Amino acid sequence: MHPEVLAVGCHPDDIEFLMAGTFFLLKKAGCSLHYINLANGNCGTSKLGRGTIRRIRRREAVRACEYIGAAFHGSFTSDLAVFYRQKLIRKLTAVVRETRPDIMLVLSPEDYMEDHMNTARISVTAAFCRGMKNYRTVPRREPYMKDVVLYHAMPYGLTDWMHRKIDPEFLVNIGSVIDSKEGMLACHSSQKVWLDESQGHDSYLTAMREMSRKTGALFGKEIYAEGWRRHLYLGFSEKDADPLGDMLEKYIVRPSE
Ligand SMILES: [Zn+2]
Numbered sequence: 001m002h003p004e005v006l007a008v009g010c011h012p013d014d015i016e017f018l019m020a021g022t023f024f025l026l027k028k029a030g031c032s033l034h035y036i037n038l039a040n041g042n043c044g045t046s047k048l049g050r051g052t053i054r055r056i057r058r059r060e061a062v063r064a065c066e067y068i069g070a071a072f073h074g075s076f077t078s079d080l081a082v083f084y085r086q087k088l089i090r091k092l093t094a095v096v097r098e099t100r101p102d103i104m105l106v107l108s109p110e111d112y113m114e115d116h117m118n119t120a121r122i123s124v125t126a127a128f129c130r131g132m133k134n135y136r137t138v139p140r141r142e143p144y145m146k147d148v149v150l151y152h153a154m155p156y157g158l159t160d161w162m163h164r165k166i167d168p169e170f171l172v173n174i175g176s177v178i179d180s181k182e183g184m185l186a187c188h189s190s191q192k193v194w195l196d197e198s199q200g201h202d203s204y205l206t207a208m209r210e211m212s213r214k215t216g217a218l219f220g221k222e223i224y225a226e227g228w229r230r231h232l233y234l235g236f237s238e239k240d241a242d243p244l245g246d247m248l249e250k251y252i253v254r255p256s257e
Helices: 014-018 020-028 050-068 086-099 114-131 175-186 189-199 203-217 243-247
Strands: 004-009 032-037 070-073 103-106 149-153 170-173 225-230
Touching (some): 004 014, 004 020, 004 086, 004 114, 014 020, 014 203, 020 032, 020 170, 020 175, 020 225, 020 243, 032 086, 050 175, 050 189, 086 114, 103 114, 149 243, 175 203, 203 225
Parallel strands (some): 004 032, 032 070
Antiparallel strands (some): 149 225, 170 225
């Protein structure tokens, strides 16, 4: 059995910052990977026009997928146009029906910006509608029934936008794949150049390492980690289903350990 994993980010590089270590470990465990960002990254520049940066960022995301060996699915909308609306839910539900994931890696429902939070909500609803006969997707895809377990990544700053701390349910120790995670993030060279110019040499990659280190420190560990919370099972799976925890058992760190 090759479990299918669908990671849903908002902007090109969200998956790389928040999920890619776990994504690499799932790949090593035999999973097939699917990658999508809902937004095209067209505001991620201080110099280039919208069309130019959109094309560049798509190319970078495709390269990131090649780097990890994930199937690339194109984005649906522009930065700051990610609202909880029917059109985006229909399109993402179509991707869920095409890929039939066992595991979905999704953004945190609390985060520092609306695009991320709306993406999290759209991801949950798209998964919820996977088997609904009368829910029409764009493009049209047949409904199916199979369990899926959703795992929410940590918010970008490890807090919600009112400074409240978000506690992960568990951590994944990504120390063995941190260099791969960095390599995947580095595929987004337009963002690296922009941040390095505005904030200093290598600040893009350093920020990712620093966030991974701070995530490990949430449980008092000196490790690079990613934090996860399981979405409520109702409408998705058996009550105790935890395929990610089962597959990555030796990398999992629980709060009491
Ligand atoms: Zn983002």
